[in-house]
Amino acid sequence: MQQMNTTNSFKKFTYPFFETLCVIDGVIQHVDYHEKRYRLTYKHHYGTIPDTSLIDGLVVPSSWCSGRVKLKICYNQKEKNAVFSSYPYLPINSLQCIEAPDLNYNFKFFDRNALIDLFNAKGNCDDVLILQAGWVRDSSYANICFWDGKEWFTPKTPLLCGTMRAQLLHEKNLVLADIHLQDLNQFKGFKLINAMRDFERDPLCKMNKVLPPI
Numbered sequence: 001m002q003q004m005n006t007t008n009s010f011k012k013f014t015y016p017f018f019e020t021l022c023v024i025d026g027v028i029q030h031v032d033y034h035e036k037r038y039r040l041t042y043k044h045h046y047g048t049i050p051d052t053s054l055i056d057g058l059v060v061p062s063s064w065c066s067g068r069v070k071l072k073i074c075y076n077q078k079e080k081n082a083v084f085s086s087y088p089y090l091p092i093n094s095l096q097c098i099e100a101p102d103l104n105y106n107f108k109f110f111d112r113n114a115l116i117d118l119f120n121a122k123g124n125c126d127d128v129l130i131l132q133a134g135w136v137r138d139s140s141y142a143n144i145c146f147w148d149g150k151e152w153f154t155p156k157t158p159l160l161c162g163t164m165r166a167q168l169l170h171e172k173n174l175v176l177a178d179i180h181l182q183d184l185n186q187f188k189g190f191k192l193i194n195a196m197r198d199f200e201r202d203p204l205c206k207m208n209k210v211l212p213p214i
Contacts, residue, residue, distance in 0.1 A: 015074030015081055017041050018110050019054060022195045023084070026065030030195065031055060033163035038075070041107050046077045058082055070196060074110055092192050094209040095139065096125040097181060101132050105159045115140045127192070129210060130159060136179040142192035145174055147204060149188050153177045164193045173199075184210060 019038055022029040031054070038054040054073060061084065070087040073080055098121055103114055119140040122128045129144065130137045138144060138158050143165040145154040154165060156176040168174045189204035191197075 015076050015079070016110050017045075017076070018072055018074040018108055020108075020195050021055075021071040021073065022087075023060055023064065023069040023071050025067065026060045026062075028055060028058075028060065028071065030163060030167055033166050034195070036166075037108065037161070037163060042075075042077075044107070054080075060084070068196070087196055089197075090126070091203075092126045092139070092142075093205055094125040094211070095127055095129040095190075096122045096211050097131055097213045098122075098128045099131050099133075099213055100137075103130065103132070103137075103159065108160060123211075123214075125209075125211060131181055131213065134181045136181065136184075139192050142194040142197065145191055145193055146179065146184070146187040146207075147189045147191075148186060151175050152191075153179065153187075154193075155179050162193065163195050164197070164199065168193065168199065181212070 019034045021031070021034055035054050039049060042050045064084040068087050070085045072083045072085070075081070098118055100118055103118070105115065118128050118130060127139045127141070129139055135157070136144065136155050138160060143154060143158050143160070143162040145152045152174050154174045154176060156178050158165070165174065169176070184207060187207055189206055190210065191199065191202050191205065193199055
C-alpha cells in the first residue's frame with residue numbers, strides 16, 4: 001500500500017516519477033487525467049495497478065486554499081510525497097528550436113536533467129522547442145499547440161502526453177497532426193500547454209518568435 005507523505009522535503013530520486021497538479025482556491029483540478037497517467041506509469045514500471053488513487057488521503061492545507069497553487073506529487077511503488085508551492089506565472093513569448101534525437105521522456109520522470117540541459121541552450125529565448133529529425137515534439141516543460149486561424153493543432157507524437165493536452169483533445173479543442181519545422185510558417189501563432197497554464201487566457205505567441213536551430 002502506498003502512503004502519502006505531506007512533508008516538503010525528500011531525497012533526490014527516492015521518487016522516480018511525479019505529477020504536477022493545479023489547485024485553484026483549494027480545489028485540485030482535472031484529477032481524472034492525472035490519475036489515468038499515474039496508473040499507466042505505475043502499471044508499466046511496477047507491473048500492477050496501484051491500490052490507492054493518486055490523491056488518496058490528501059487534504060489541501062488551508063494555507064494553500066487561495067489562488068492558483070502548484071501541487072507536486074512524487075511517488076515510487078510504495079510511497080507518495082506531496083509538496084504545495086506558489087506558482088509564479090512566466091510568460092513564454094519566444095522559443096529556440098533545438099534537435100534532441102536521442103531524448104526519451106515518455107513518462108513523467110523526476111530526473112529531468114536532459115530537459116534542463118536543453119533548456120539551458122535557449123539563449124535569449126524563453127524556452128526551447130524540441131525537435132527530432134525536424135519533427136516538433138514539446139518545449140522543455142510543456143506541450144505545444146499551433147493556431148492556423150481556424151483550428152488548434154498539436155504534435156501527434158509529443159515527448160510526453162500531457163494532461164492538459166489530453167483534456168483539450170477530449171473536448172475536441174485540439175487536432176492531432178504531424179508537424180515538421182518546415183510546416184511552422186503555415187501557422188499564425190502558438191501556445192504552450194500544461195496543467196498549470198491557463199489555455200483560454202494565455203495570449204497567442206507570434207510565430208516569428210520561434211527561432212530556427214542554430
